[in-house]
Amino acid sequence: MFSSNDNKILETIKVGKSFGKMSALADVSFEVTMGEVLGIAGPNGAGKTTLFNVIAGKLDNSGDIVFNGKNISKFGPHQICKEGIARTFQIPLLFSTLSIFEHAKIGTKFGLSIPAGKDTDDEIMELLDFIGLSSKKHEIADNLDLFDKKLTMLAAAVSTKPKLLLLDEPVGGLSPREINDYISLIEKLKENLGLTIIVIEHLMPILTRIADRLMILESGRQICIGTPNEVRNDPYVREVYLGENAYA
Ligand SMILES: Nc1ncnc2c1ncn2[C@@H]1O[C@H](COP(=O)(O)OP(=O)(O)OP(=O)(O)O)[C@@H](O)[C@H]1O
Numbered sequence: 001m002f003s004s005n006d007n008k009i010l011e012t013i014k015v016g017k018s019f020g021k022m023s024a025l026a027d028v029s030f031e032v033t034m035g036e037v038l039g040i041a042g043p044n045g046a047g048k049t050t051l052f053n054v055i056a057g058k059l060d061n062s063g064d065i066v067f068n069g070k071n072i073s074k075f076g077p078h079q080i081c082k083e084g085i086a087r088t089f090q091i092p093l094l095f096s097t098l099s100i101f102e103h104a105k106i107g108t109k110f111g112l113s114i115p116a117g118k119d120t121d122d123e124i125m126e127l128l129d130f131i132g133l134s135s136k137k138h139e140i141a142d143n144l145d146l147f148d149k150k151l152t153m154l155a156a157a158v159s160t161k162p163k164l165l166l167l168d169e170p171v172g173g174l175s176p177r178e179i180n181d182y183i184s185l186i187e188k189l190k191e192n193l194g195l196t197i198i199v200i201e202h203l204m205p206i207l208t209r210i211a212d213r214l215m216i217l218e219s220g221r222q223i224c225i226g227t228p229n230e231v232r233n234d235p236y237v238r239e240v241y242l243g244e245n246a247y248a
C-alpha cells in the first residue's frame, strides 16, 4: 500500500497540523530511508519543530505517519519512543536537579527494552564515553553550559536505543568549535550506531556537510526535497529562502 522504497523507515502522508485557524503544517509527505541523514531547513515559523512534535506524538495531526511499516499517527510520545523514535529539543529540556548519568538512565527506562541480565549502568557509561560526557557524569543539569546541556539531551535520547533520531537545531547557539564537535558526533552516530537521523538546522553549509538529502519547508508546506545539489539549484528555494549567497 505504501510505495516502493523497501528501505524506508519513516513515511509521512499528507500530514497536517492547525492551531486554530492557522495552518502550521499542510499536506507534508516525505520518506526517510534507513541509515540516511535528512536535513530540514526553512524560515522561522515554517513548521519544522511542529513536524517533529507530530512525529514524536507530542501533537495530534491529520494525515498518516508510518514508522517501520506501522501507522503511529495516533500513538502517544511514550509509545512512539518504545517504537524506536527519540528526539532532542530546540531549547534544552532537562530535569534541572538530575545528573548527566541520571538523564541517560531515565532514557533506558523509556525506550526499547533492555535484554534481561544486561548491566544498564555499564551500557550508560559506554554511551557517555561515546558522547564525551563520562568525566562529568555526576554534574547536575542546571550547572551545565549550553553545549553540555545539548549533549545530555542527546545522551538521554540515544539511551532509549532509537532507530530514528530527531535533532531540532542541535548546534544553535554553539561556538564554531562546539559545532564541529557536535557534527562529528552526528557522523559517528550514523556510522557507528547505524542511526537514521532527521536534523533541523538553519545554516546551509552545516546541512550540506551532514545531510544526504534536504527538505525545505515554508509556511507549513514542503517546497523542495532532494540531494543538497538539487535543493541548491531549485529556483524557488533560491528565491524565497536561500538567496544568492547562501552557500558562500
Ligand atoms: N503550540 C502552539 N500553539 C500555537 N501556535 C503554535 C504552536 N506551536 C507552533 N505554533 C505556530 O506554528 C508555526 C510553526 O511553528 P514552528 O515552531 O513549528 O516553526 P519552526 O519552523 O520550528 O520555526 P523556528 O525556526 O523559529 O524554530 C508558527 O507560526 C508558530 O507560532
Ligand SMILES: [Mg+2]
Pocket (backbone or CB within 6 Å): 048, 049, 050, 090
Ligand atoms: Mg523550531
